[in-house]
Amino acid sequence: MFRKNEKSPDDFWREYxxxxxxxxxxxxxxxxxxxxxxxDEKKWNAIWGLIIATSGGFRFHHFxxxxxxxxxxxxxSGAEAPREKTLFVPKERLLSAALVKETKWWKKIFSPSxxxxxxxxxxxxxxxxxxxxxxxxxxxxxxETLDRxxxxxxxx
Numbered sequence: 001m002f003r004k005n006e007k008s009p010d011d012f013w014r015e016y017x018x019x020x021x022x023x024x025x026x027x028x029x030x031x032x033x034x035x036x037x038x039x040d041e042k043k044w045n046a047i048w049g050l051i052i053a054t055s056g057g058f059r060f061h062h063f064x065x066x067x068x069x070x071x072x073x074x075x076x077s078g079a080e081a082p083r084e085k086t087l088f089v090p091k092e093r094l095l096s097a098a099l100v101k102e103t104k105w106w107k108k109i110f111s112p113s114x115x116x117x118x119x120x121x122x123x124x125x126x127x128x129x130x131x132x133x134x135x136x137x138x139x140x141x142x143x144e145t146l147d148r149x150x151x152x153x154x155x156x
C-alpha cells in the first residue's frame with residue numbers, strides 16, 4: 001500500500017507531535033489570508049497549510065511544494081527554494097475564534113467561498129490582532145477546541 005519511504009498519516013501526526021512537543025487536539029486544511037505581521041510583511045498571503053489546535057495553542061503550518069513548472073523556473077533563475085512557514089499563538093493569547101459561513105443562498109451559488117476562520121489574539125506587545133484564514137467545511141472539531149481557549153463562536 002505505501003512505498004518504503006512514504007509515511008502513513010498516523011506516523012506523520014505522531015512525528016509532528018513529537019517535533020512540537022504538544023498534543024494535537026484538532027486539525028484542518030486551510031489557507032492563510034491575513035493578520036500575522038511576519039507573514040504579511042513578506043507577502044505570504046493566500047498560502048495553503050495545516051490549521052492545527054494543540055494543547056499549547058493555535059498553529060498554521062505551510063509545507064513548501066513546487067509543481068514541475070515552478071521547479072524549472074526556480075532552477076533556471078537560481079531563486080531560493082521554498083521553505084516551511086509556521087505561525088503559533090499560545091492559548092493564553094487567544095481571545096476568540098469565529099467560523100463565518102455564507103448564509104445567503106444566492107451568494108452560495110454565484111460566488112461560493114470557503115468558511116472563514118477569524119481568530120482574535122494578542123501579539124507579543126499585548127496588542128489585539130485579528131487573523132483570517134479560509135478553512136474546509138469540516139472544521140467543527142477545530143472550532144470546539146478553539147472555543148475552549150478563547151470563547152470562540154460558530155457564526156452562520
